[in-house]
Every structure is written in C-alpha cells, then in structure tokens.
Amino acid sequence: MAFSRESALDVANVLSESLPYIQRYAGKTLVIKYGGNAMTDEKLQAGFARDIVLMKAIGIHPIVVHGGGPQIGDMLEKLSIESKFINGMRVTDAATMDVVEMVLGGQVNKHIVNMISQAGGKAIGLTGKDSHFIQAKKLFVKHQAEGMSAPEPVDIGHVGEVASIDTNVLKVLENSDLIPVIAPIGVDAEGNSYNINADLVAGKVAEAVGAEKLMLLTNISGVQDKQGNVLTGLTTAQVDGLIADGTIYGGMLPKISCALSAVNAGVGSAIIIDGRVPHAILLEILTDKGVGTLISNTKAAE
Ligand SMILES: Nc1ncnc2c1ncn2[C@@H]1O[C@H](COP(=O)(O)OP(=O)(O)O)[C@@H](O)[C@H]1O
C-alpha cells in the first residue's frame, strides 16, 4: 500500500503510540474466544486472522478458541435435525454430537487455521481429543420448566463441562511460532466425546494457562441493560441481579459465567467485545479505544 508522506507519518505515530501497550502484553498469553455469530462475514474473518498473526509477531501468545453455533445449526437444518437449546446449551443427542464434531473439528476449525495461514501465520488446529487435553464430564443444566416449583437438573445429552485442561500441548506451542486454534470438544477417560460451549472452554483454558486476558468476541456490543445501553463494567453482585431479572439470558449466560470464573481464578481481566467491529482485538489491546463489557475480579475489588 502506498502512503502519502502525511499519512505515512500518521501510521508511524499510531505505531509509536502503541509501544506501551505492546510492552504491556509482550510475552503474555491472551485467550481469544471467536464466537460463531461474529465469524459469519468473510472480510471480518480475514481481519481477525491478520490481527491474530500481528499479535504473535509482536511477541504476544494468542490462543484462539472458536465457537460455531450458527454453523452447526445450518448443518443440522440441512440434515433435518431439530436444534434445541436450554439455558444457552444445545441439547445434543448422538446424531447431533456427530454433526457438532464434524462442523467444529472439521469445517470451522480448519477454516480458521487456513485464514491464519493466509495472513502469514502458522496455526495448528486442535480439539480436546488431541493429546486428550480437554478432559470433560457430563453437564446437567438447571432448568425450571412450566409447572415446576424450583429449577431441576436436566440431562441434555452429550453436553459436557471442562473437568481439567492438560496445558502441556499449549506450552509446547507457546514456545514455538505456532498459534493454537481450539475447537470446543472434550473427551472423558472412556473416550466419549462431549459438546462443550465454547465460552466455557475459553474460560477454562485461560484459567489453566494463567492468561493475562480473556477476550470474548461476540455479535453484540457488550452486555446490555434492559434499555440496550452497554454496561461497561460488571461485578459478580451486579451480574447476579441481571440474571435474576432476565436482563442476561441465552447465549450471554455462559459468556458471563466463564468470564467471572476466569477473573476469580486469577486471569488478569475478561472482556466481552463486539466481533463485528473491524480489528476489535487490536482496538482493545493496542489502544485505549476498546469498548465492551469488562468483568472485574470482585475478590480483589471487595
Ligand atoms: N444482557 C444482554 N446483553 C447483550 N446480549 C445478550 C444479553 N442477554 C442475552 N443476550 C444475547 O446473547 C447473544 C450472544 O450470545 P451468542 O449468540 O451465544 O454469541 P456467540 O455466538 O458469540 O457465543 C446476543 O446476541 C444476545 O442475543
């Protein structure tokens, strides 16, 4: 790209101003959750891949965890299998699990790996089955159906939560020029596959590697109040209230709960940002113009 002398100077100024931010994050691990709803636009995907490559080039260690809910939904529809969610979790029978594994581990994961390669980086795609690094256990969601006096645990099939993360493989990659791209599929000791919400995997990966920051890219400008205003900062107590009165529901529930759990377990900060904004990641880490909802460590704040 050819710049005029003035605009070249602007570029140089911007780069110079980002120095303190680069120094702050160089050598640190950042976990980026790339939501299925934020990755539907080709141009944005290319920008995302480029931002990840840039992070690695300036000495940050990015770990990408991706979703793919809409992509799974599309494939299920093609196969005439019904999609059903309870508390933001997909009800996953054996046939749905096969589709989840195919779409997340095959299609979506390799697409992101390919985009990063196109941007000049070296990505390596993993599911939790690789080196069995995401150990999962069955998740029962608490749900209050009509007529029930209190929420009860519901069996939603092959849906898991993270039991443990083996960080060995991630450490090997951190010390190389490879960027891990993780599909949220877990496995138990018997080799059974589990469909895990990608936010939950991102949060647990961030906790396990002691990440400096957890960034959750989604398809909305942040957590909003009932009037649609973005809540720029939230603590546990505020979140409890917003869930109780129904302001936070559906797909935002696992996002909020993994962000809270991560910061309370020592992750430096967790932020929910709008993945529809071009270069959302760079705006957040290399400028003071990042916007979204910052989830703070309430233990430290109290
Ligand atoms: N209080 C809230 N503020 C913003 N979004 C919310 C809120 N409560 C629920 N949501 C829903 O959560 C969605 C984000 O979750 P989801 O669709 O699962 O995203 P992703 O695919 O990025 O994981 C938003 O698009 C919105 O519909």
Ligand SMILES: CC(=O)N[C@@H](CCC(=O)OP(=O)(O)O)C(=O)O
């Ligand atoms: C149990 C469960 O709900 N798993 C998710 C996994 C993908 C995901 O989390 O994708 P997004 O981040 O794009 O929503 C699902 O089947 O849709």
